Amino acid sequence: MSDRIPTREEQEGGGEVRYRMLYESDDKVYIRHIRGVYTRIRKYTGLPLLLAFFFIPWLNIDGRQAVHFDLPARQFHILWATFGPQDGILLAALLIISAFALFAVTTWLGRVWCGFTCPQTVWTLMFIWAERVCEGDRAKRMKLDAAPWSAEKVLRKGGTHAIWLLISLATALAFVGYFYGIRDLVVDLATFTAHPQGAFWVAFFMFATYFNAGFMREQVCKYMCPYARFQSVMYDKDTLAVYYDARRGEARGPRKKGVDYKAQGLGDCIDCYWCVQVCPVDIDIRDGMQYECINCGLCVDACNSVMDKMQYPRGLIRFTSxxxxxxxxxxxxxxxxxxxxxVLLLLIGAFSYEVATRSPVQAEVLRDRGARMYRISQGMVQNVYTVKINNMDQRPHEFSIRITGKPGYDYSLRMQQNPLVNPGELYSVPIRVSVPKKQLQDTKHDIYIEIQAKDAPELNDRHKTVFIGPK
Structure with a gap:
């Protein structure tokens, strides 16, 4: 099977068949440093996300980590709330909301998520900053890579990779700290007492960050990220994205400042290639819309700076439709x-209502499934149940239990004592429910087992189950 596929590139004189490799590795991309509006926006959108990611694990609320996904205990502490596996529907709803938000933003502003807030983009920017600090701007980095190894090259490259490793380590510690507990993780690693799984995941995410942001970079956006592949179904003719104004820019060509280039048949594009040199995914926006484009706006800043120098109007490359x-x-x-x-507003409203009205106390009732589904003693029919009380509040509570059911039935309840449930505890208490045999009219009927915190009546829950008696 051939590893080349034919592609036809249309030209004015007809089509010419050329061959392209199914995959060929790209050369290293050297990004030119540029200043401009969108460069500043990327800084101000990425910085709050970075600060939140690195510092939220260190915040404490009520004596515990503010955001802690405690997998062994199956508890997920987020600010003042605690969630459990039974709240998985909320996670599903949150993912659906995120998907619709992505669809809406992409339809409106294209791939701004990729260009401004995607972790791959933000971390790559940090790594490029480390390169620029240690090795210089684009021309100096290219010259350094082409030069033979020397003490200066080792020092500069070593400084770059040292900063990369520090950023990667901090990233891994912060990420694993959301699950392990950041304070325990740092202390355990420093004293070599960390659980092997915790140490493994720190090493794994450190290597993944170092490799992705340091070496893969644009390859992740081009070949690994699925978003680039299906974004076109969300675009329409009015989606705002980065475009090159070919009517104004063509024909391209260099010229001297102050010369009447219009008389020479030239457009505003001076073919300086700055738009290509600043592109983090190494494309030429002048070739038209391409799936690799992440709408970061760096080519807009680069082109505007050149237009200013040439005293041409800005906007040859711009966010437009x-x-x-x-x-x-x-x-x-x-x-x-x-x-x-x-749809997004409705989903957010429903999700907010569910979270706001969600009770931090939940009950689950399991009826005894043994061979004896009921017991008759002293004229009373008895059923045995196990009540599981999940206290996701931040305080311990003593709970009372009561039974309601069919009108006219005298229900009695027997249990050892009112359960005292600590924060985050799943407490199981066996109970025995009795009904006078003479009152039973059906083989089975529905009853409700209600729990309520004695010190906080608003913390309550009710569970429906079945009471079974003789025919």
Missing amino acids: EDELETGKTQYIRPRLVGYGL
Whole structure:
């Protein structure tokens, strides 16, 4: 089987068949440092996310880590709330909300998530910053890589990789700290008493960060990220994205400042290649919309800086829409975007209501499934149940239990004592429910077992089960 596929590139004189490798590794991308509006936006959107990621694990609320996913205990502490496996529906709802938010934002602003807030982008920016600090800007880095090994090259490359490893270690500690407990993790690693699994995951995520942000970079966006592959189904002619204005820019060519280039048949593009040199995914935006483009806006900043130097109007490369390039107008409010927005608002509202009204106390009732489904003693029919009380509040509570059911039935309850349930504890208490045999009219009927905290009546739950008696 051939490892090449034919591609046809249309030209004015007809089509020419060329061959392209199914996969070929790209050369290292040397990104030029540029200043501009979108460069600053990327800094101010990435910095809060970084601060939140690294410092939230160190926050304490009520004597515990503010955000702690305690997998062995099957408890997920998020700020003042504690969630358990039974709250998995909330996680599913949160993922659905995130998906619709991504669809809505992509339809409106294209791949701004990728360009401004994606972790791969943010961490790659930090690694590029380390390169620039230790090795210099683009031209110096290219010259250093081409030069033979020397003491200076070892020092500069060593400094770059040392910073990369420090960032990778901090990233791994913060991420694993959400699950292990950041204070325990740091102390255990420093004293060589960490659990082997904890140490393994720190090493794993440290290597993954070092490899992805240091070496893979744009390869992750091009070949590994699925978002780039299905983003086109969310784009329409009014989606705002980075475009090159070919009508204004063509034909390209160098020229001297102050010369009437219009008389020479040239457009505003001076073919300086700055837009390519600043691109983190190594594409030429002048070739049209490409799936690799992450809408970071760096080519916009680069082109605007060149236009300023040439005293040309800005906006040769800009955030705009396909419709605006063709007709001069963009329809910002359109049915597709409004539909996404309405669904998103409804989902957020329903999710917020569920979280706000969710009780931190939940009960589960298991009826005795033994051979004797009921027992008759002294004219009373008895059923045995196990009540499991899950206290996800931050304080211990003593709970009372009562039975309700069919009107006219005299229910009696026997248990050893009112259960005292500590925070985060799942407490099981056996109970015996009795009904006078003479009152029973059906083989089985529904009853409700209710639990309530004695010191906080608002903490309660009710569970439906079945009471079985003789025919």
